[in-house]
Amino acid sequence: MNMTLKPAFGLSGSALKVIAMISMVIDHVALYLIEHGTVLYETMRCVGRIAFPVFAFLIAEGFIHTRSRYRYFFTLLGFAVISEIPWYLLNGADGTHNVMFTLALGVATLMVLENLLQRNMVLGFLWTLGMAGLALWLGVDYEWRGIIVIGIFYLYNILLNIDKNYRYSSLIFCYFIMSYYGIIGTIFAIYIIYLYNTFRGFINMSTLKYIFYLFYPLHLYILLFFT
Numbered sequence: 001m002n003m004t005l006k007p008a009f010g011l012s013g014s015a016l017k018v019i020a021m022i023s024m025v026i027d028h029v030a031l032y033l034i035e036h037g038t039v040l041y042e043t044m045r046c047v048g049r050i051a052f053p054v055f056a057f058l059i060a061e062g063f064i065h066t067r068s069r070y071r072y073f074f075t076l077l078g079f080a081v082i083s084e085i086p087w088y089l090l091n092g093a094d095g096t097h098n099v100m101f102t103l104a105l106g107v108a109t110l111m112v113l114e115n116l117l118q119r120n121m122v123l124g125f126l127w128t129l130g131m132a133g134l135a136l137w138l139g140v141d142y143e144w145r146g147i148i149v150i151g152i153f154y155l156y157n158i159l160l161n162i163d164k165n166y167r168y169s170s171l172i173f174c175y176f177i178m179s180y181y182g183i184i185g186t187i188f189a190i191y192i193i194y195l196y197n198t199f200r201g202f203i204n205m206s207t208l209k210y211i212f213y214l215f216y217p218l219h220l221y222i223l224l225f226f227t
Contacts, residue, residue, distance in 0.1 A: 010195045010196060010197030010199075011192065011195045011196055011197060012196075012197060012199040012200060012201030012202075013058060013061060013196070013198075013199065013200050013201050013203070014200065014201025014202045014203040015201055016054050016057070016058055016192065016193070016196060017054075017058060017203060017212060019050065019054060019192055020050065020051045020052075020054035020055050020058070021051075021212070021215060023047055023048055023049075023050035023051040023054070023185075024048065024051040024055075024216075024219075025219055026044050026047045026048050027044065027045055027047065027048020027049070027051060028048070028219065028220070028223055029044065029223070030044035030045050030048065031045070031048075032090060032223050032226075032227055033223065033226060033227065045182070045185075046182055046184050046185045047185060047188075048182075048185065049178070049181050049182035049184070049185020049186055049188075049189065050185050050186075050188050050189040050192065051189075052099065052141075052142055052146065052149075052178065052181075052189075053149060053174055053178050053186060053189035053190065053193065054189055054192055054193060055099070055103065056103075056106065056146065056149045056150045056153055056174075057153045057193050057196070059103050059106050059107060059150050059153075060106075060110070060150055060153035060154040060156070060157055061153075061157065063107055063110045063111075063154065064154070064157050064158075069107065069110075069111050072107055073104060073107045073108055073111065075210075075213065076100055076103050076104035076107060076213075077100075077101075077104040079100050079213045079214070079216060079217060080097075080098060080100030080101040080103075080104050082217045083098045083100050083216055083217040083220060084097060084098055084101075085217075086217060086220035086221045086223075086224050087220060089224050090220060090223065090224055090227065095139045096139045096140070096141065097138060097139055097140045097141065098140075098141060098216075098220075099140070099141035099142065099146070099216075100216060101138070101140040101141070102135060102140040102141050102142050102143075102146040102147070103146075103150075105131060105134065105135050105138075105140060105146075105147060106146065106147055106150035106151075108131065109127070109128055109131040109147055109150065109151060110150065110151070110154050112127055113127055113128055113151065113154070117158075128147065128148070128151045131147050132144035132145075132147040132148050135147045142181075145177050145178065145180065145181075148177055149173075149174055149177055149178060152170050152173050152174060152177075153170060153174070155170070156169075156170035171190045171193065171194060174186070174189075174190060174193075175187070175190055
């Protein structure tokens with residue numbers, strides 16, 4: 001990412017993170033605190049559908065630009081474990097697991113996929129499907145769709161220099177996969193990702209990055225307090 005020049009237009013990676021986090025909070029407030037079936041509930045859940053496609057895109061971006069893929073994976077996994085306590089207290093023993101596990105599995109998928117693509121694309125495809133199946137079996141948030149979308153955005157990044165139109169293809173695939181959770185929210189998410197300008201933005205220090213990781217379990221604990 002270029003951090004020296006100011007973009008003339010668009011949204012930085014930091015802006016995307018903030019938008020996704022706000023969307024996520026709105027979604028979870030509706031899910032846990034608002035009466036289901038009301039107009040307010042449905043509207044807030046619609047806004048909440050913005051979050052995951054943007055997070056999936058940022059995971060693919062982060063994977064490509066991180067200095068250590070293993071540290072990236074274990075950081076996500078660590079915060080997934082921390083977040084599982086409030087997740088369980090909010091959702092009970094419903095067999096699901098929080099979205100940080102989905103993101104960690106996405107990074108694990110890309111770590112192997114990166115090597116397989118240089119040798120055998122068919123094996124890379126099968127590996128991704130296998131990890132999507134694992135996500136479904138484990139019951140992580142967004143299940144197999146989450147892994148596939150992260151894979152699509154990763155391919156978008158590595159193929160962009162070959163075909164500039166691949167940006168549009170990846171967003172179209174994302175729409176068809178993620179619209180299962182809500183059409184309007186997915187459309188907004190796609191437009192937000194389209195505005196990404198490749199700049200990192202203000203979140204360019206380790207401390208700030210870890211604060212954003214910590215935000216996920218922290219907001220679950222706050223919601224737990226009000227339920």
